[in-house]
Structures are given as C-alpha cells and as structure tokens.
Amino acid sequence: MSRPRLAAIWLFGPALAFAAAALVGVGLTLADDDAWGPVERRRAAVVRSDTCARCHPEAHASWARTYHRTMTQEARGEAVLAPFAGEALDYLGFRATMDRGADGRPRLRIAATDAGEGAAPILDAEVVMTVGSHRYQQYLARIERGGEGEVWRLPVAWHVDEGRWIHLNGAFLEPEGTIGDADDYLRHLSRWNDNCVFCHNTAPRPGARADGSFATEVGELGIACEACHGPAGAHVERHANPMRRILAPGDRGAAPADASIADPSALSSARASEICGRCHGNRIARDLAKVLREGDGFLPGEPLAAVSRPIFADSAIGGVDGAPFAERFWPDGTPRLSAYEYQALLLSPCHQEGEGGGLGCGDCHAMHASEPAMQVRRDRPGDAACRGCHDVAAVPASHGGHSEDVGCADCHMPRITYGLVQGMISHRIAAPDPGALVGRDDQPDACTQCHVDRSRRWAAEAMAGLGLRGSPAGPAAEVEAWASRVLLDLYGGDPLQRVLAADALGRSAATAAPRERMAWLVGALEDEYPAVRFAAARALASVAEAAADAPVRAAIARFDFLGGADGRVEVVDALRGQLGPDPFAAQPERRQRLFDSQERQLLWIGE
C-alpha cells in the first residue's frame, strides 16, 4: 500500500467508519416503527423513580423535594418525623405511648388509662410505614384484624406545625365519642390495603382475596414519577437506543408527544387535570371489586371517566338511598372538603368557559417548577395565573374596592373548604355573591370570611355600592341582626362552619379588633367537636401572638384541645377573665338558640 493512501486510511478511516455506522443507525432508527409508533402502555412495567433519574435528573430532583415523594415512606431514619421517645397522649380514657423497640423501630401501645400494670393493651403495634409529611404524619402497622397481609393506619398522628401528637378523632369532623369506649377510640384505625393505598402510592394493587386477606403491592411508595406519567417500562425500553434519544424532537409543540409515556404538559388542560383529579377528587369506581383486586385501572393520559366518576353532591351509589355524599358539599354544590379540588375545578366558569379546554390544574400548579408547599407555579406567583386571561385593563386590581394586598384568590377562591384540620381555599373559582345568601345560614360567603365583623347584608350592599354584579339581598333572618355572620357561624353553624369561622377570626386579614376576635374565639374552645376546639385554639394563639398579648398567649398555651374537660374549662375561665364575657352573655336566650342550632347540625365526615 502506498504511504499517502496509508496515511489517508489511518487518519480518516476510523472517523469515516463511525460516520457510516451512525448514518446506518439513524436510518434504521427512523425506519423502526417500535421506536416511534404507539405503545401498549397499560401493560408496561413500573420502573420506579431511580430509573427515571438516569435520564431526567432535574425533574427527579425537583420531584424529590415535594411532599408527593414523602407521601408514604418506610418508617426509618428521617422519614419518621415524630420523636417516638416515650411520649404519651391521654385521650378519651386511653393512653397512647409512643416509643421505640430495641432495634429502633417506632412503636405504639394503647391501653386504658385506668388499667393497672400488666393489663393487656387494646393495641400494641410496630410502625412499618409513614403517611404524610407536610401537615401531619400518620403511621401504619401490620396488624391482622381479619385477614393475612393487612396493614392498618394507627389512630394517632404527629402534627408537624404544632409539634405534638393528635388523635385522629380530632382531625375529622365527628363527635368526640364516649370516654372509655374502645370502639370510639379506634374509630380511625382504618385498613391501608383498601383505603389509603390508592392515593398515597404509585401503581397500587390492593390484592384483595376472596378469603379477606390481602397481597398488596405498590409500584413505589409515595406519589412518584409514574403516578402522573404512567408506567414507564416501555418508555425506558424504547429509549435504551441512544439514536432514539438523539433523534427525539426537542420542540414538543411541533411534534406529537412520545406515545411511550404520558406527558401532562402535552395533554389538553382537561385531560391533564384528570391526572390530578385521580387523587384530588374523590371518585366512585365503575368496578369496585376489580379495583380492590387490581387497582383503579387508571392510565395517565387516558380518560379518567373510563374507570370512575367524580363524586358530586347528588351522586348516588347502588344500595344506598338518596344522596349519601351531600353533606360533603355546600348547598350550591361547592365541595366543602379537601380532596375534592378536581370537582371544584369542574364547577368553575374558568374551566367551563375558558379557551382551549379551559383552566386546568397546570395553569396554577407545577410539579417540577414550584415550591413544595402548594406547588404553585414559580412563573405565576400571586395573581399572575388569573392575569393570563383577565388583564389589568379589563379587570383592574381595584375593582373590588380593596387595597393591593387583597389578591384575586382572596375573593374568588374563599377559604370555605375543610381539610387536614384547617380551612383551605375553595378551588371553585367564582364571583362572590353574598346577596344570594342573605337570610340563609347554611353556606359561608367570600366577603364575611375577611369582614368578620360584618353581616352578609352589609357585604351585599357594599358590592352594589362598588357597582359589582351580585344578587339583590333578600330578607334577612332574625338572627342576622344579632351579630356578624362569622360570629353566628362560630356559635350556631355546623362543625365545618365553626372551624372555618375560627380560622377566619385567626387570620391577619380579619377586620375586627384583636381583643374582640379573641373574646369570640374563647366560646369555641368549649365546642363538642375536637376539630373546632383545635381550630379555635390555633386561631386564638395566632391573634394573641400578632397582638403581642402575653397573658392570653400564656393561657392558650395551657389549652389542650384533646385534654380533659376540667383542664379546658380552667383555661376558658382564665381567658374569660382576661378578655371579657361571652359575646351573648347579656342575651342567654340567643346563645341558647345558636347552641340549639349547633345541636341540630351534627356532622359525621371521616375519610
């Protein structure tokens, strides 16, 4: 071989050989239907988030910061937020003791408080998993109460903000129960396998068997990548070919989405919102028996309606008369509990009338570009999400007659939803209409949730004075002349209204003077529902803190909403001494009438 040819082959040959191979690889990949065509995603394997991180490290890192990731975890190390260092919680005639075994595993032991040494506990369990990490953390244990493989949610939880143990009877809107009644105490000892497992894990399969046992499996603990993107086995297999990855179109707007995975950002807002609605919107399964065996069958990107229907106020279920879910909604159909945000969105004009499929969850929230709490899109803080359609020229910030401190959500998404022991904003975006509710006491309105010292009639007239649309105020009920709407709700509303009223009084935006609000809140410390007492105590502490009222702070710090009645009465008496008498002290007949109204409105809302 001549030297010039040898030089050419040595210097250019390897590169040309690579180029030829690459061209062949590109051509074969472009012509390969398996690389580009539809994929049977339903049968794809779950690969878990660690696998996703290999190609999507940033998306994985942003997800790893969220409370979705920590929704369910093995009870080890930092996953366990509670001390489990021998704390005790006395409630309803029982003592729960939280400590650790010799191997460091968290344990819970529950026994009657009057049981002697050596008496058998009603529950003695080792914690195996945790649920939640944001507001409160619940604990799971393997307990066989009816069948093999059962895991049960324990009746006490660690409240993160309060830094204390709470009993779950105090987290749900239910009457307290009878002291010493083990059934009442264990009311929220609920089975994980066919309840919590669905919305707190990825690709859950309850594995219910005919004999009552369970062979429960989850693709991954917590809400991981594949909860929203679907099982990724086919996607990973397809993209093992580097040529497929290199040739993947970068501009998703100009190319069809990759059929091997669901990309919520490439779906219509309605279809993408269904992915959130799977868990943030309680549903009724089309085939419950199948769901209990194999999981809910929902595939992200496919219609949610194929496997279930969302629960609304008038939803019916076979074998149950009437509308069994009605008490979970306000009379106008607005959900009043959390985990119904999807239904609230569906009821919102912004969703129903918006262009291009209307407003969806992703217009305000982001799973990968947001702060963990609330996961609001970083690029749309404050009113920015609303301003995308409602520009300042058409709807100036001053249209409600408020200062700029009041945002769109304050009036159009009022805090009339209960969840996780607190009031939350409603996701039914609507114009306030207090006039339509004058004369009624069955639903809060947006205005008086901040104007806590005002009546609903005042709100309706103020709106009219500002030239805002609203229903004309009808005749007011007699009680509406007695006090502000929120005070009437606090003393005479149903338990959910009472919690919302307490929360409203505790917020810095509330219009009444701090001492007035604190005096009102004292009455709710005697409420029959522990959740109301908890909300009232938290609100009182918050107002006292903002007002730098040290004596009230000291008194409320001694209040235990789950403690014995004697201790609670002592604190209430002390606070009455500091803040003055009951607002209806001079009219006991009014106080009694409101109390009777409470008595007529028992709620029993658990999971």
Place this chain on the structure above:
Amino acid sequence: MTAQRHLRLSIAVVGLFLAMGLWLEAMYGLRAEGWIDDSLRREFLRLGHSHGALLGLVNVALAWGIERLETPAAWAAKIRLAAWIGALLVGVGFVAGGLTHGPTDPGPPILMVPAGALMTLTATVAVALVRPTDGRPRAPQP
C-alpha cells in the same frame, strides 16, 4: 494543507471558541431565555466552547510538533487536515447538538463529535509515531 495555513486556521479556531465564551457569558449576564432555563443546552454549549478552544490549541501544538519532528510531507498535510477538521467537528458538534437537543439528550449534530474526536486522535498519534524516514523511498534489497 500547508504548515502556515494550518497554524493560522488553528489559531483562528482558538479565537472562534474563545469568542464563544464571551457570548456565553453575555447570555448569563442577560439571563437569556433558552440558556438560563435550559441546563442541557448550557452544558453542551459549554462543552463546545471548551473543547473547541482546547483542540484549537492542540492543533497549534501539532503544527509545532510536525515541524519539530520533521514529519514527512506525505503525512504532514493529511495530519494537519485531519486534526483541524477534527477540532472543528468536536466544537461545532457539541454546540449544534446543544442547540437542537431533545428532552434528555443532545440533537443529531452530536454525532459529529465522535467522528471529530477520532480524527484528532489519529492525527495526534500519527505525529507521535511517524518518523522522518517514513516518507523516503525504501532502499533496494541486496
């Protein structure tokens, strides 16, 4: 490729990719959309900038080495061409791959990088191994 042209073009490659560094810094300063918010693009543009400049310097070194080691002309011209094209392909391949990237990987132009790297590598090895006598006709066997 002549020795003088190789040296000029190699220095030009160094200048080109150094100038690119100024562009990248300006995009940082201006918080340019599609740069600040796109880590994959940032990574590959940086790779193009650094590899292009570095391989330009390698070309300058090879130009000096070819003269110093008296690499025979039959090899030298091709080595210069391979080394220079290789440097350009690596730098441009990273940049173009980053500009056209998909969801997780650089775009198709990234395939230029291995080809360019192979040319640069074979050119470097050739400078090291080819002797001055390798260009002369062999003496007839007795």
